[in-house]
Amino acid sequence: MIQVKGLTKAFRTYKKQPGFGGAIKGLFNRKYEQTFAVKDVNFSVEEGELVGFLGPNGAGKTTTLKMLAGLLYPTTGSAQVLGYVPWQRDDGYRRQFALLLGQKNQLWWDLPALESLELNARIYGISRESLQKTVDEMTSLLDVKDKLNVMVRELSLGERMKMELIASLLHKPKVLYLDEPTIGLDVISQKTVREFLREYNAKQKTTILLTSHYMADIQELCKRVIIIDHGTIFFDGKLSEIIDRFADSKLITIQCEGGKQSPSEHLQKYGQVLEQNATEIKLKVKRERVIAVCKALLDELPVSDIDIQEVPIEDVIRQIFAR
Known part of the structure; x- marks a missing residue:
């Protein structure tokens, strides 16, 4: 389902010298340095797997997800998802995956959540009957049915994240990238989202790549984890093996x-x-x-x-x- 080989992403950044004098020097003689956000990453994910993608801040997790979603072009390396090269942005691929970034909004801030969902349904060509069925089912599971007609900006963080998750799953993607989906949520909302993802993965056989700083998310949802640090894969295997190898x-x-x-x-x-x-x-x-x-x-x-x-x-x- 997902095949990644030698994936590398380097950024060229301007290194400014301190002070006003440094700014003047930079006008005539700029110094750059190359930073590797992701370096020679290799892994594969089978259909229906729910894999935890772990690493400290700045390890390269989000950069990897953005390349797999086609938002970033890699410096070198290759990747195939559902038989597509992600950064070629084929329409067939974009209709079969979803990316949910916990710190980014995809819903319209000044519209009721239901209208944002209806807009997404139009974009993906989803019929009104299918939309109604999906929204009824998911809002019941996530306990936000009574919030559909509330402006997105008036929702609590937990309610908004649940609506964001529903919006990501309206078109029933085969691959789902989740970047910190429970960030900032209270323990009850975290538990609700985890139970929903577990049930959805079991029912739909959706392939899910999940990053999270909450180990409860990983322990309850993922049998396999990939650990990345300084842009390089450090560990890829069963979660239970981490204790055997490192504890x-x-x-x-x-x-x-x-x-x-x-x-x-x-x-x-x-x-x-x-x-x-x-x-x-x-x-x-x-x-x-x-x-x-x-x-x-x-x-x-x-x-x-x-x-x-x-x-x-x-x-x-x-x-x-x-x-």
Whole structure:
């Protein structure tokens, strides 16, 4: 469905020297530097996959999506989506994909949401019956049916994002690019959007490439993730493999009877003491030492309960980005 080979996008930027003198010098002798937003990216996505596209700010995620949507021309490399070259902007391709940027508007600010949806339907040649059916179904799932006749500028951020999502899906695209679709939303709206996307992907078999800084979005929706950093693919595989490859520790939580515990300085020989109170101790222990540490703690302390967990995935991703 999506095939990317050696995709590279470089920007030539003017490097201004400081001060008024620098501005004058720039009139006669300009210095430029080349910045690679995306560099030699390779990946493929199968039909119906929902793939998480992760990376820190400035990693190249949005630039990649914009090239796949045909908004930017690459410097080098190739890509095919649905058999089309995106930046050739064939009409057949533009009718089969949608791009939703969480920080950009596609609805008319001073029109009711319904009129903006009707305008989009006219552009894509969607019949009134099909429009009515789609809007009824999606507004019910997203719980915004009573907001259709409200001016877009008067909608809350969460309501507007839901309407933007509906507008993107009116023509039933085969490929959907989502760039931060839940940014700025409250936890309830985030959950609603995630459930909607999961159900829509399962029902329509739409191929979705999703970027998000909320790990809850990725964990609940994506089995596969692609991590990009400094414009280059760092990891491409199952989400579960990230912990196996990059998490070198586990979390051990000990419940003690009677509040009898060892001092924190003594426990540090087993691992990093994250929390300690009268009845509970939480340690971060190297994976290869987990069994030995558990045995030692059981012998040393009046343990009533012990729990071993993986490090939260968002912490692992944060460590990867920090590297």
